[in-house]
Ligand code: ATP
Ligand code: ZN
């Protein structure tokens with residue numbers, strides 16, 4: 190992709206420019222083009238790629254400039270470098286810079302533009318022209334917008350959209366790392382349907398929500414106990430409680446604000462807690478038996494954020510802005526204090542894809558080496574649990590969401606085993622490993638948990654440093670209890686005699702406390 194930036198700008202001074210001052214402008218323009226704009230540009234870069242003032246004129250108390258560039262010293266960067274230089278040069282003539290107004294700002298991209306690229310609907314884009322072999326954007330921007338790097342962000346965003354469309358509809362690269370042996374498949378029913386038949390679970394009143402009866406909870410708690418005994422305790426993780434209402438502020442820093450919107454359960458607050466303000470709503474319900482949604486919509490503020498989506502972002506404000514001492518690294522914590530919520534729309538299925546689910550989230554941070562090493566230990570521990578304790582038919586795969594590949598966050602996509610923990614080829618290890626279980630009833634694989642090495646994404650986002658001054662990295666692993674249950678029951682059936690003995694003992698006889706007539 191070939192990119193050009195072009196702008197026109199008016200610099201206004203406190204009084205008219207004299208002939209001498211105009212000479213100084215000419216000199217500064219030449220100096221800028223020949224020296225200043227070339228600073229920091231690597232040798233061998235084509236001259237046309239570098240910012241250049243292509244025309245200038247002086248009228249009364251103003252300088253009018255046209256600047257063009259490729260991707261080095263972009264037009265707006267050139268403008269601000271010039272501003273500094275000209276302020277000094279004209280200061281000698283008692284001329285003070287009063288303001289900069291931007292006339293036109295145009296970005297042109299030449300190269301293949303895939304079908305269906307959506308130009309962002311933001312106020313800065315005045316108009317655009319999009320063709321098969323390129324696109325151009327006319328921006329309406331102020332000098333402050335340029336200082337805020339708005340053109341760079343727009344370009345990056347469009348570039349991301351182009352890359353995403355090239356990544357194929359799937360949005361994810363998938364690479365097998367390990368597959369267990371095939372296990373006997375004695376049970377081929379949908380475990381959710383069987384659980385419902387036995388009254389282990391019943392639909393909740395909200396969409397994608399289940400009420401778990403005692404038998405189902407016995408399974409959840411047994412799995413939790415396995416995770417605690419086999420993983421959390423031996424690896425030294427400490428329990429915390431992460432908040433379950435996530436404000437925008439957190440998602441802005443975790444990066445979820447870039448695109449989580451279609452799956453959020455939004456949270457709003459009342460405009461006031463004055464009972465008189467709300468009296469109408471209660472009255473309406475008392476008279477009609479209906480809750481007046483529209484009336485409520487007028488009386489609430491926000492949304493201020495949403496219900497817990499991914500579990501770990503809410504942890505980070507605990508360490509935000511801090512430098513962690515070497516002795517506390519790697520920090521190892523986990524949370525199992527509440528539900529996660531996702532609007533799964535038509536995708537809802539059984540207990541495995543629901544809008545409200547339960548997950549243990551394991552989080553660790555430290556140096557890159559420590560982070561990768563902990564991921565390796567978790568992989569080992571999980572491997573043991575799925576092979577020796579749950580006796581599952583499972584596999585794990587390295588998945589790379591397109592945006593990670595695109596941000597250059599992952600290297601060659603080498604399988605984790607290819608790198609020894611410690612001697613760090615760590616950059617190659619950033620990414621997610623999904624664990625999947627075979628579901629005989631649907632002949633599909635179900636992702637039931639994952640382990641992610643997130644690189645410096647969270648520490649950067651929340652400004653967390655470590656004592657040694659090395660990069661701080663983090664990882665997280667989400668153990669979905671509904672998904673573990675669905676996977677286990679789908680393979681082993683609901684009768685305990687088909688379960689590994691140790692699991693049956695941990696779960697105990699199903700408690701039948703409801704007798705429905
Ligand atoms: P999927 O591709 O199945 O939608 P995901 O990639 O959205 O999963 P992650 O965001 O990686 O899932 O979430 C981590 C874990 O949270 C999953 O491995 C799973 O155990 C659990 N999880 C995610 N979404 C759901 C859901 N809708 N219902 C139950 N568990 C879920
Ligand atoms: Zn996480």
Ligand code: MG
Nearest residue numbers: 452531533536
């Ligand atoms: Mg999902």
